Amino acid sequence: MDPVTSGILVVVVLLILMAIGTPIAFALGAVSLGALVLDRGIGELVYFGETFFGNVASFGFVAIPMFILMGAAVASSPTGRDLYRSLDLWMGKLPGGLAISNIAACSIFAALSGSSPATSAAIGKLGIPEMRKRGYPDGVAAGCIAAGGTLGILIPPSVTMIVYGISTETSIGRLFIAGAMPGLMLAALFMVWTLLACKLAGGYNSPNPVAQAAAQIKENVEGNLKALVRVLPFLLVVMGILFALYGGVATPSEAAGVGAFLCLVLAIVVYRMWQAKPIGIIMRDALRESVMIMLIIATAEIFAFALSSLFITQTVAGAIADMEVNRWVLMGVINLFLLVAGFFLPPVAVIVMAAPILLPIIVAANFDPYWFAVILTINLEIGLITPPVGLNLFIIKGIAPDIALRDILLGSLPYALCMILGILLLCFFPQIALWLPDLIMGAGS
Amino acid sequence: AETTLRVSHQFPGGKGDVRDEMVQLMAREVKAADVGLELQVYPGQSLFKAKEQWGALVRGRVDMISLPLDYASGRHPEFSATLMPGLVRNHERAQRLNDSEFMGMIKKVINDAGARVLADAWLAGGFASNKQCITSPDTVKGQTMRAAGPAFDEMLATAGASIASMPSSEIYTAMQTGVLDGANTSSGSFVSYRIYEQVTCLTAPGENALWFMYEPVLISDRSWNSLNAEQQAALTEAGQKAEAYFAKEAAGLDQKMADVFSENGVEVVQMSQENYEAWLNIAKESSYKTFAENVPNGQALIDAALAVE
């Protein structure tokens, strides 16, 4: 069978398996194994253990569970609530102030956690009920948390940037910094849209009456200071380890390990969570998310191996490379492909499969690999809030099962458009991504 | 009918890496021979990860590989001898080593595992430091070093260096920030990772180089036996051409490294015979000793290698 036919067949079978409800990780694994066995014989099955083990057991990937553990330690402490209360007091008076402070809280939490679903969950647990209580439309409440949460993989640290760095052998520290300014830019775009949406809908600064506010002010000011003091150690730890990473003083795995350890210690010391139960919850949350992600990475690696073994990857890459088109048309085609892939697959899976193929093409077309990492990440953030597979949508569904899917989707859609705008801005002004890494790490190392 | 052999290696494809070029040269030669044989090259770990290649080869999952043989030392501890400090010394001696009893012993292990060598290849490397030139053993005292390979780690640690393990792609930033004072890797990697921007002194391989690594092109017995005599002959001939090409290029890589480093204002030195012998004595008490203790015919391998003129 020629590579094109087998490629189409593999993708179709994968989509069928996913559609009938096979968990994505197992669907990826089953399709690849099936293809390998059909192509190369049953011997592939015998040596599958070695391939699988070789894929997961790498010191680079180890950083991912540890970054997730770090985020879980922060999330289980009342940090989210503290952040949230402080921001609400400052921004509560703007139209849509509460929704905007939710996005701000997501951005700050994104700097403490490497994962988007975790960011949505941590802020959404408080934010969604609170916004609905104060009369925000369900769509705005769900949309701003779903979209704000996607910043988790753009603002450093980022699980997906680690996977990109490993897959393409680029510097993870540099990738992290490249995401920082675009992250802030996206957060600003999200806020602008939220402000607009609330203005259009008649303003949502209402059920926080002045009297009530006045009564709360004293408590709030004191509470706020305390809250900030309590969030500060976490921010310092995370900034410290990121600094070590940018400086190249530590590898990502070292930074993640020390960060996870310090955040656990802080959760226990500052928030006095020394009982078995809260610590158990941190470990459970971290385990659940990292197992899910690592299994998808491992099976996506097998999928990539199968595609390469069947010469599908090389054929597709060759076809793209042979397209005699303007480099920006090429970039457009690649983005369209990523967008479609992001509908059906979580970001890590897309990166494992696509990044090693795309990077040589990107570099040959004279694009910067770190700039492209940011474009890729924002594109895949859209995938986090689009059906059928949108990890952040699953989280929103879990927090507020009674909000109709239609409302969540309609509420999220404008934020997806903000992300596309963000990608365009980055195309016109690549320096938004590249200025900071060049400044901190020197140009082009 | 056309036979297609799958060839895997870990080096960047189509970018002029000598090991990739070597395999591509074989592919062109075999095609030109017109014996119904084609080599399909999978570069840059696009099929198997570097560490998986050996297992894939001996099980017939891939037909041919180009591999730093030391990567398979977890399965055949004898292979550590192909990345052992001081055993090779210089390119001329590497050529003599190829036909020696020592390589006969190594190739027997390869053959017993179900593979055969199509082309020998020895890559040289050196040391670089931003603290002081690494020549005699006492020059590494107190330096934090990144070495390529366990035997080097052990020898450097015995000489008083502190060892940090990391992939070669991290050397640059580690040096930049002072995590590392010095590093030890191949001439090609020193240039491609632009280490010259971070160091003050390079110890280039010359007459007395400590660092050599064996990176042959291998084919599995199963694949070899599936070829007809004509195809085998064509492949053997292509292997010899590739070997000659590589031997020429490898020495060129060393020269290029020395040139690039001195152009960038880095002091370039070489080890003297006394330096080399001092290191050899340390190696004999550390890595050679460990090797002899842990590998059944370890001492015999080392003796055979040192016996080569």
Next chain:
Amino acid sequence: MSQSSSYRRASERGVFGGYIRCMDAVSVAAAIVAGALLALGVLSVVHMVFVRYVLGESTVWQTEFTTFAITASMLLGTPYVLKTGGHVAVTVLPDALRGFPKRLMRLSASLVGLAFCLALTYGCWYYLYEAYAFDWTTGTVWNPPLWPAILPVAVGAALLSLQYVAEILRGEL
């Protein structure tokens, strides 16, 4: 759209019910071991950083130990994640169906998942057997035997398959 199969009550009686309850307990136990291994991995990184950056001495075993501990943790954790519906799946289509078609679709999806898990289990145990029988080591400075690193992965894969059977029974009973 939701996470994969949500937790359903196990059938209380019978051999199958007993099996389901037994697997649930085993998966929780494996998850506790997994949590401990994750913590151990973190501690060994901290130890490495301390030794290398504070004491300025060589580090030999920590990188590999961390890698193996956390890999083990991920595989030992997977049965628990399966049990609690944490492996992301798209259930729009089966959720829209009723009766027999729904049941058939759910069962097919589960059997595909189970088939993969069984293949994984077979592959991992075979790899474990080879590593043990031929005394494979990791080929590094530390150079420990390879099989102890594979063992928890093989056990995790086996438990994942057994838990999958339990999930299928839970859905069908």
